[in-house]
Amino acid sequence: MSNNHDELVTSGDPMHPANLICSLCAKFYEKDWCLGTGGGISIKDPHTNHYFIAPSGVQKELMRPTDLFVVEGTDNNKELNVDDVTFVRKPPGLKPSDCTPLFLTCFKELDVGAVIHTHSSNAVLASLLYDDFFEISHIEQIKAMPSDKWDPVANKYINLLFQDTLRIPIIDNKNFEYELTDDLLEVCKKHPHSCAVLVRRHGIFVWGSTIAKAKIYNESIDYLLGLAIQMRQLGLPTVKPSI
Numbered sequence: 001m002s003n004n005h006d007e008l009v010t011s012g013d014p015m016h017p018a019n020l021i022c023s024l025c026a027k028f029y030e031k032d033w034c035l036g037t038g039g040g041i042s043i044k045d046p047h048t049n050h051y052f053i054a055p056s057g058v059q060k061e062l063m064r065p066t067d068l069f070v071v072e073g074t075d076n077n078k079e080l081n082v083d084d085v086t087f088v089r090k091p092p093g094l095k096p097s098d099c100t101p102l103f104l105t106c107f108k109e110l111d112v113g114a115v116i117h118t119h120s121s122n123a124v125l126a127s128l129l130y131d132d133f134f135e136i137s138h139i140e141q142i143k144a145m146p147s148d149k150w151d152p153v154a155n156k157y158i159n160l161l162f163q164d165t166l167r168i169p170i171i172d173n174k175n176f177e178y179e180l181t182d183d184l185l186e187v188c189k190k191h192p193h194s195c196a197v198l199v200r201r202h203g204i205f206v207w208g209s210t211i212a213k214a215k216i217y218n219e220s221i222d223y224l225l226g227l228a229i230q231m232r233q234l235g236l237p238t239v240k241p242s243i
């Protein structure tokens with residue numbers, strides 16, 4: 001066993017975080033969400049408390065599990081230090097994703113299981129059509145999105161209903177990805193039930209309690225963003241006025 005803990009990223013299970021990050025990055029590349037090394041994915045292994053982080057500068061469709069960085073969380077995520085990250089696995093010759101401070105902020109502050117960052121053209125375009133929030137209502141796909149409504153019987157938050165309005169905060173871009181950390185944190189504290197933040201002229205961050213949920217939210221949001229862009233082109237409001 002090497003000193004670089006290759007065992008942390010070596011598994012025959014396609015659902016292992018290291019394998020999932022590579023397969024999802026390749027799929028996201030095909031959808032033009034992560035071109036030219038932009039974007040990234042980070043997943044927490046709920047069983048080991050390890051955080052798997054994609055490298056910087058590696059083409060997404062060519063990423064291998066051995067390219068991944070691993071951070072070990074302690075004390076229920078609260079020990080993650082965004083300013084001075086300690087990696088238990090560091091692939092030689094690679095740097096961690098520029099999004100690492102943003103990913104760790106989401107894990108630490110929101111207690112999520114996975115974060116997806118894309119440079120989707122729908123996200124970039126929609127961020128130019130709205131000021132502080134992207135908003136859309138009365139579209140079936142909204143029902144895939146989480147809400148702030150607690151169901152005491154099911155003992156969980158329920159998803160939005162067809163007639164509800166999905167609101168996603170928008171923050172302005174900065175020259176360097178890490179410079180977005182404070183703004184991301186501030187907007188997350190103001191809107192603790194949001195599962196995404198748009199970054200104007202840049203892309204989107206989406207998170208969920210599991211990578212499956214984050215993936216569903218990301219796909220649903222991208223569809224809704226694309227729909228909203230077309231609705232605005234047709235002169236249609238994306239939030240249906242109340243009668």
Ligand SMILES: [Zn+2]
Pocket residue numbers: 038039117118119177202203
């Ligand atoms: Zn980015």
